[in-house]
Amino acid sequence: MLPDIGTLALGFYHIDYGEQEVTTVFQQEGTGEMFTANDFALALSYSRRLTHWFAFGATAKYVSSQIWHSSANALAVDLGVQINTAFFSMTGERENGMSIGMSIANYGTRMRYGGVDLVNPIDILPGEEGNFEDTPGQFRLDQWELPLIFRLGVSLQPIVAERSRVIVSADALHPNNNSESVNLGAEYQYKIPGTGTFYLRGGYKALFMTESVYGLTLGGGVELRMMRNVAITVDYAYRDIDILGQTHSYSFGVMF
Numbered sequence: 352m353l354p355d356i357g358t359l360a361l362g363f364y365h366i367d368y369g370e371q372e373v374t375t376v377f378q379q380e381g382t383g384e385m386f387t388a389n390d391f392a393l394a395l396s397y398s399r400r401l402t403h404w405f406a407f408g409a410t411a412k413y414v415s416s417q418i419w420h421s422s423a424n425a426l427a428v429d430l431g432v433q434i435n436t437a438f439f440s441m442t443g444e445r446e447n448g449m450s451i452g453m454s455i456a457n458y459g460t461r462m463r464y465g466g467v468d469l470v471n472p473i474d475i476l477p478g479e480e481g482n483f484e485d486t487p488g489q490f491r492l493d494q495w496e497l498p499l500i501f502r503l504g505v506s507l508q509p510i511v512a513e514r515s516r517v518i519v520s521a522d523a524l525h526p527n528n529n530s531e532s533v534n535l536g537a538e539y540q541y542k543i544p545g546t547g548t549f550y551l552r553g554g555y556k557a558l559f560m561t562e563s564v565y566g567l568t569l570g571g572g573v574e575l576r577m578m579r580n581v582a583i584t585v586d587y588a589y590r591d592i593d594i595l596g597q598t599h600s601y602s603f604g605v606m607f
Contacts, residue, residue, distance in 0.1 A: 357399030362410075365391040373419075386419040404435040404445050414462070414497065421466030427459025427497055441511045452504045452522075457497040464492050499527040516540040532560035536568075547575040547582065556590070564593035570600075582606040 353359065366389060373384040392415070398408030410429040415422060431454030440448030473488035504522030518538045525531050536554030543549060550572040556565040570588030577583065584604040591597050 357397055360394075360396040360398075362394040362396065362412075363391070364394070365389065388418045390414075390416045405432070407432045414459075416462065416464075418464070419466075419468055421464045421468040423462040423464045425460045425462045425497055427457045429454065429456045430458070431455070439507055441508065447508050447511045450506045452502075452506075454500075454502045456500045456502065458499060459497055461494040461496050463494040496527065498529075501525045514542045514544075530559075530561040532556075532563070533558040545576075547573060549573050550586075552588070566591060574606075580607070 368388040370385045370387055372381040373386050374381055392412050394410050394412035396408060396410040398406060400406040408429075408431050412427050412429070414425045414427060416424075431452060433450060433452040435445045436449050436451065437443065437445045438449040469490040469492070470487055471490065472485035474485055502522050502524050504520060506518055506520035508516060508518050510517035516539075518540070520536050520538075522534050523531065524534065534554065534556050535558065536552065539551040541549045552568075552570045552572070554568045556568060557563040568588055568590040570586065572584065572586035575583045575585075582605070584602070584606065586602045588600040589597070590600075
């Protein structure tokens with residue numbers, strides 16, 4: 352956090368799908384080779400609270416997906432605003448009342464895979480002699496858009512105490528590549544004097560989505576305050592995602 356300027360954040364997200372066996376049309380049991388696949392995104396975020404009740408933020412990110420020797424890349428931005436109101440406030444203050452937020456995510460360029468894996472020998476005129484048989488050629492794959500998502504969310508704080516706080520939230524999503532859905536979540540905060548804050552979280556993702564593969568999510572985290580207003584954050588989440596099975600997510604951060 353930079354006084355009179357705003358808040359800056361740098362993020363790195365990575366998914367590794369592990370090694371898988373290479374197969375072909377003629378060697379469907381495997382060639383003996385292994386390939387890997389992974390996705391990552393590098394993001395730079397900026398946010399600022401213009402008044403005590405209105406804040407906005409933006410994130411610029413570079414997205415990359417790689418399968419063996421082929422890759423696809425894109426640039427995108429996220430934009431969002433948040434408004435604090437005094438509605439349903441247990442203390443009568445805006446900061447403890449209902450918050451309304453709106454965002455648009457992944458507005459950017461399209462992705463297209465390219466690489467040496469797409470280069471194959473091609474006989475342009477099979478069955479005709481005298482042509483260049485098995486000429487090296489490259490398949491040109493279609494482009495696709497990043498999942499553009501418009502989101503509208505609301506949160507309430509039914510319990511606000513000196514050390515404890517409960518936040519309940521819901522958001523509705525309108526994506527360009529799936530059906531509309533609703534997410535629900537809750538978080539319990541407990542401040543440990545002189546140490547930091549402990550969190551317990553739970554939620555349910557993709558309510559009302561057609562053929563949803565999501566469901567209940569559970570997790571928690573801790574924010575440890577250090578000297579000179581530096582904090583270390585550690586978060587964990589568990590969820591069961593249909594064909595991916597039971598997944599575990601971890602995040603580590605440093606706040607200034």
